[in-house]
Amino acid sequence: MTLNLDVPWVEKYRPKDFDDIVSQNIVINNLKDFVMSGNMPHMIFTGPAGTGKTSTALIIAKSLLKGDHYYRDLLELNASDTVRMGYVRGVIKDFVNQNMIIGEKSLKIVILDEADNIPNQVQQALRRIIEKTSNQVKFILMCNYINRIIDPIISRCAVFRFVSLSKEMIIERLKYITKQEKLKIPGKSSEDFFETLFFISGGDLRKAINTLQSAVALELLENLDINEILKISGFVDKPTLNDLFEAILAMDFIRTKEILIEVENFDSRNFIRQIIGLLPKLKIEQKEIIYLYNFLGKIDYRISQGADEHIQILALMAEIINKMSK
Numbered sequence: 593m594t595l596n597l598d599v600p601w602v603e604k605y606r607p608k609d610f611d612d613i614v615s616q617n618i619v620i621n622n623l624k625d626f627v628m629s630g631n632m633p634h635m636i637f638t639g640p641a642g643t644g645k646t647s648t649a650l651i652i653a654k655s656l657l658k659g660d661h662y663y664r665d666l667l668e669l670n671a672s673d674t675v676r677m678g679y680v681r682g683v684i685k686d687f688v689n690q691n692m693i694i695g696e697k698s699l700k701i702v703i704l705d706e707a708d709n710i711p712n713q714v715q716q717a718l719r720r721i722i723e724k725t726s727n728q729v730k731f732i733l734m735c736n737y738i739n740r741i742i743d744p745i746i747s748r749c750a751v752f753r754f755v756s757l758s759k760e761m762i763i764e765r766l767k768y769i770t771k772q773e774k775l776k777i778p779g780k781s782s783e784d785f786f787e788t789l790f791f792i793s794g795g796d797l798r799k800a801i802n803t804l805q806s807a808v809a810l811e812l813l814e815n816l817d818i819n820e821i822l823k824i825s826g827f828v829d830k831p832t833l834n835d836l837f838e839a840i841l842a843m844d845f846i847r848t849k850e851i852l853i854e855v856e857n858f859d860s861r862n863f864i865r866q867i868i869g870l871l872p873k874l875k876i877e878q879k880e881i882i883y884l885y886n887f888l889g890k891i892d893y894r895i896s897q898g899a900d901e902h903i904q905i906l907a908l909m910a911e912i913i914n915k916m917s918k
């Protein structure tokens with residue numbers, strides 16, 4: 593079996609048509625009307641990562657900009673790089689001004705990804721650009737958190753909310769790719785394999801597809817090594833998680849610490865997700881569970897602010913053991 597792993601599968605299996613976009617029926621039906629009407633508004637696509645925002649924007653561009661125009665009249669930018677924000681602004685300005693200078697009447701589309709990372713002041717500048725451009729230039733802004741976009745921009749755009757994909761949808765898509773790529777997955781563990789990919793993805797289909805492709809590239813499929821897949825994705829393998837569970841159950845903090853120290857490539861964000869899965873299996877009263885969820889949020893915040901991961905996670909372990917019914 594020869595595999596071509598050069599092409600990222602997220603690109604190879606990117607939806608080509610509105611009908612290939614799954615789970616976003618409300619958005620897609622409304623969009624079809626707008627796009628067909630010939631007078632598309634500026635738009636904001638908002639929602640979690642890997643739910644089809646970029647794919648949808650590219651489909652719109654493809655259907656409106658025919659042939660050469662697709663390359664000439666589409667500008668795709670990522671705003672996450674705030675250092676180059678001045679550059680981004682400059683490029684947008686030049687692009688939208690082309691129409692005014694040569695008096696061209698052809699439609700132009702600007703796709704601006706991760707717009708919620710643009711600092712407020714720069715958003716103000718962007719808003720002025722949007723206001724001033726001719727009717728022939730349409731903006732599609734994409735973001736995970738719409739509350740980070742300033743109101744004057746929101747009010748100039750039609751907002752489309754992309755929803756998380758269900759576990760079934762993600763697994764179905766992975767199975768489809770598995771079939772297309774003629775991958776052999778040992779039958780008895782195949783459900784466990786797809787469940788694990790879904791867990792790792794956290795609902796992000798791009799991540800799920802990338803993990804599948806990495807597993808193939810690293811030849812982890814032949815003797816299907818699910819623990820290795822968890823590890824390369826920055827999660828704790830199942831035996832270790834199980835040991836940890838036993839140690840917490842025995843309220844043995846020292847042992848818990850020993851196990852955690854042994855973990856390589858520790859990723860606290862991922863670890864917290866695995867711990868959340870353990871909580872319901874421990875003997876903890878409901879009100880303490882709610883307390884622990886809040887505490888988890890605090891720990892996550894502190895880590896995001898640069899606190900030492902290991903110390904924070906150990907504090908979390910201690911708190912969990914504390915809250916268990918004696």
Ligand SMILES: Nc1ncnc2c1ncn2[C@@H]1O[C@H](COP(=O)(O)OP(=O)(O)O)[C@@H](O)[C@H]1O
Pocket residue numbers: 601602603605606607612613614615616640641642643644645646647648797798801
């Ligand atoms: N709703 C969807 N339907 C079909 N495929 C999807 C969908 N959402 C994501 N994907 C898959 O995940 C990959 C990333 O999607 P993308 O549109 O870039 O997500 P986003 O821009 O929302 O982060 C695509 O290549 C595609 O294969």
Ligand SMILES: [Mg+2]
Pocket residue numbers: 645646647705734
């Ligand atoms: Mg995207």
